[in-house]
Amino acid sequence: MPMTYRELLRLANAFSESQTLLAANDLDIFTAIGSAGRTADTVARRCKADPEGMFLLLNALVGLELLTLRKGRYYNTPLGRRHLDRRSPEAISNLLWLLGHHWQDWTDIPKAIRHGRPGWAPLTKTPEFRRRFSLAMHERSFILAEPTVATLRLSPKARRFLDLGGGPGSYAIALAKRYPRLEGVVLDQTVTVTRELIRTHHLQHRLIARQGSLFTADLGSDYDAVLVSNVIHAFNEKENRTLL
Structure with missing residues (x-):
């Protein structure tokens, strides 16, 4: 209607x-x-x-x-x-903080439409912002990761995977828990929180967090699966074609 x-x-x-x-x-x-x-x-x-x-x-x-x-x-x-x-282990306070930060982005939509994408603000490149951003992404994903991974069907022979732009590694951790023989690499520009979470879940012997650009870093090879989650919305069509 x-x-x-x-x-x-x-x-x-x-x-x-x-x-x-x-x-x-x-x-x-x-x-x-x-x-x-x-x-x-x-x-x-x-x-x-x-x-x-x-x-x-x-x-x-x-x-x-x-x-x-x-x-x-x-x-x-x-x-x-x-x-x-x-104080709750399932709190989303960092995620709500990030959404509050995005509030200004939304109020500037008319300006962006008139003049084009403004690029990343300097604040987003600071260590504190990137840490809270990573925590926010984990808070967004930790409940969704397990049921999402449950929908994936990997070959029983699968042994290695790449989580491209994996952020805090929430999905990589869920994937490693579901497939005990699987090893993986999480690639993102900030991996401090990723490494902390990998250690928290005692997966440091199977998951590696590698810092680098999605476009210029050596991605490695011989992967049986590549996970790309919550990434392509941040780039334009040309960048995504290059990435994928």
Whole structure:
């Protein structure tokens, strides 16, 4: 059915909900609340924020069902405790930080359409940004990796694979766990987090993280499979033809 006027307005105003979530993550509200109920004043104090503004934001989060409110105290939902409290092993706080960074990119779309792609901002080349970017990619992928890898059908004779632009190595780790005889190389421009995660999963004897450009690095040879995930959207058609 064609979009209605009400749906059109809902689409135009959709940014308000995502920005509410991103602002709460930036202020670390979900971590400040933790597993206990907190008053608005307590959360404001913990987040070093204005009490009135915090009160309004907390109620907006209740409206989005990201928090609950009982007897003047705000509580994390089960989803919030699992994915929004930074202390949880399944938190996506770095991913939300990255989406907040992308907010400016989206607001600059008219400028980019008029004048062309602006290129990568200098900030994105700093070690701190690249580390958080890698962590964000892992937070995005760690739940998706296992079921995605389960759809792949590798030959029983497969022994080596290349994860091209593999970022933190989430899919390579899932692939190595599913195929115990498989060894792999993860190639990306930043691999510090990749190596940490490989060690965390005790796969350093089967997975190698290699730093280098996807276009100029020596990719090696004799691979039985090549994995390319969440990569080609970052390049234009000519670059992707060269890559693939």
